[in-house]
Amino acid sequence: MTERTLVLIKPDGVSRGLIGEIIRRIERKGLALVALDLRNATREVAAGHYAEHEGKPFYGDLLDFITSGPVVAAIVEGPRAIAAWRQIAGGTDPVEKATPGTIRGDFALETQNNLVHGSDSPESAAREIALWFPGR
Numbered sequence: 365m366t367e368r369t370l371v372l373i374k375p376d377g378v379s380r381g382l383i384g385e386i387i388r389r390i391e392r393k394g395l396a397l398v399a400l401d402l403r404n405a406t407r408e409v410a411a412g413h414y415a416e417h418e419g420k421p422f423y424g425d426l427l428d429f430i431t432s433g434p435v436v437a438a439i440v441e442g443p444r445a446i447a448a449w450r451q452i453a454g455g456t457d458p459v460e461k462a463t464p465g466t467i468r469g470d471f472a473l474e475t476q477n478n479l480v481h482g483s484d485s486p487e488s489a490a491r492e493i494a495l496w497f498p499g500r
């Protein structure tokens with residue numbers, strides 16, 4: 365059964381020139397890009413996106429970070445797309461959790477600046493796709 369997930373290449377991934385590398389890994393895995401856009405996230409979209417983290421100590425810094433420069437927003441589709449993308453992205457902490465061979469494991473050092481985002485459930489994916497790509 366095909367599934368959709370919302371992928372972001374965060375401002376660190378864009379500024380470090382890793383868009384091509386990350387898109388290549390999505391395509392090599394066999395996942396399909398069904399929407400792709402380079403844009404600056406508004407504070408409103410960023411706050412909606414990270415609503416579940418409101419109140420946590422890193423929340424303010426996280427919103428500053430995600431609005432600090434352009435991001436790539438994408439809808440990625442395929443069988444088990446949510447889990448498949450999280451597998452190639454790697455765990456949240458790029459050193460303690462992400463393994464070598466994953467995007468975070470190969471290219472990131474810090475938990476906040478961990479290059480990419482992916483929805484964590486079908487409910488999150490539906491909510492995040494509606495937020496970033498209304499009508500899609």
Ligand code: IDP
Pocket residue numbers: 422426455456475476477478480481482484
């Ligand atoms: P995920 O992106 O792997 O799904 P979440 O726990 O949903 O991880 O956290 C969302 C984002 O918030 C992370 O990707 C990371 O950028 C940031 N973050 C999570 N935990 C911390 C932390 O302890 N310190 C700083 N930033 C964090």
